[in-house]
Amino acid sequence: MSKMLMIYPDRCTGCQNCTLACSVFHDGEFRPHTSRIQVTTWESEGFSMPTTCQQCEDAPCVAVCPTGAMHDDLTMNRVAWDEVKCIGCRMCTLACPFGAVVFETGRRRIIKCDLCDGKPECVTFCPAKALDYVEETDSARDRKKAVAVEFKKTFEEVK
Template sequence: MEKSLVINPDKCTGCLQCEMACSYENEGVFNPAKSRIKVFTFHQEGRFVPYTCTQCSEAWCQQACPVDAISLNLVTGAKEVNESSCVGCKVCTISCPFGTINYNQSSGKVIKCDLCGGDPKCASACPTQAITYVDADQTGLDKMRQWATQTDNATSNTASNA
């Protein structure tokens, strides 16, 4: 059963453990600025919202890549950036309507969530279960995925590049 990340903002306390864990796993440093998951703070509402790639089936990033540097991991369902192929053109960063693939100036390549190969560290680091990694059918289609299908052409068609 394919799993997916499920985010429940109501449980998030804004502790940023997820960002630290992500950055350490992927960049080898504890630096939230290099995290692939970001917690957004809404001061007025006193609310925290963790946010990262949903591995959407439209795979805007993958479709837009001019050099075949983003591919589907058939085991996890993640869309993964192949560092050796990425030229750093950043076209994927404007193509992803969720803003979840970003340019990393220090490497000259783009970075995005790859589900840590099937063991996402943000989920294991989260002390309040605001981020969990569970069977995909339990999650249903989350709000963002639904939203994705409204936003562009031909998204319900099978002929995507994903």
């Protein structure tokens, strides 16, 4: 059974332990700028929201990749990126409306969540259980949808 990353924005304290854990795991240094997960805080409302790659089915970044570097990895239930095949053309970064696929010019590479190959460090280091890595069951998928709907409601109610 494959797993998926769940985000509960309501539990998030905005501490950014996820971004720190992500950057040091992937790059061996604390550089949140290159974290695959990002957190935005609405200070006056005391609200924070982590965002990262949604590992879309039928992902636009996969569809436009001209070399197959960005591809579906069904075993890990993720959209994976193959550094060897990537030419740095940025079709994927241009395709993702969430900005979850980032091109780092300096190192000519794509930065995107790879779920730490099945043991996400952001989940390990989240002190608030705002991130969770769970079996992808129907109920988990429903919960994810419910969180998204709830989140949208939070915004729109007072809009």
